[in-house]
Every structure is written in C-alpha cells, then in structure tokens.
C-alpha cells in the first residue's frame with residue numbers, strides 16, 4: 263500500500279502514527295507548516311495516484327481535513343476512534359484519514375490508523391450512496 267503522510271507539527275502521536283505507517287507500506291512524507299497547503303498536498307497526492315490513501319494530522323485535524331476536501335476526488339474523514347475510522351472507509355469510501363495530533367493519545371491514533379487501513383473496501387450496500395456522493399459538484 264502506498265501512503266502519503268503529513269503533519270504540521272511533530273509529537274509522540276505523529277511519531278507513533280508514522281512508525282505504524284512505515285510498517286504497512288511505502289510512505290511518502292509531505293512537510294509543510296501551512297496546514298491548508300499540507301491538507302491540499304495530501305489530497306493531490308491521492309487523486310494524482312501517487313498514493314492509495316492519505317493520512318494527515320494537524321492540531322485539530324479539522325483544518326487539514328477541510329483543505330484536503332477542497333481537492334476534487336478527495337473524501338477526507340476526521341476520525342477520533344477506530345469505529346469512526348472504519349466507518350469512513352466502509353460507508354464513505356474515504357481516501358484520506360485526518361486526525362488531531364493534540365487530542366489523540368499515541369496508542370489511540372495508532373488504533374484509529376489501523377482501523378482505517380484494515381478496512382480497504384467499501385460496503386457494497388453503500389455503492390449507490392457513494393456514487394451519489396462522488397456525483398455531487400465540488401463547489402467549495
């Protein structure tokens with residue numbers, strides 16, 4: 263699996279997530295102190311096919327998620343527990359995971375990351391909803 267990762271700050275949580283990612287595939291790391299540019303860069307790497315999925319972190323996770331979702335074709339999901347992360351893949355076909363580097367403990371962030379990456383394919387029952395989602399105009 264090719265994964266693009268970026269965080270606008272570094273701490274125990276980002277280091278734990280990165281270690282987990284390195285154990286799971288080829289990791290491209292984006293460094294950008296500007297969270298809008300970082301989120302957009304992660305999104306572009308995914309839609310341009312350089313990575314299968316993106317994992318992005320900022321203080322809240324929200325800013326980079328919003329920035330990533332500005333890129334057409336990105337479905338970035340903010341997750342704070344494994345159930346949310348799994349559901350984002352299963353029911354939303356999310357291709358970018360966004361997390362808070364300030365509010366998730368390292369072990370929780372790793373569990374969230376695992377849940378996201380372990381659920382590679384969407385639920386077929388959600389195919390219509392996901393198609394409808396991708397048909398919605400990107401106007402933001």
Ligand SMILES: O=C(CO)[C@H](O)[C@H](O)COP(=O)(O)O
Pocket residue numbers: 270295296297320321322323324325326
């Ligand atoms: O959580 C974030 C955005 O949602 C940022 O990480 C936080 O606002 C810090 O950004 P900066 O270092 O540019 O002030």
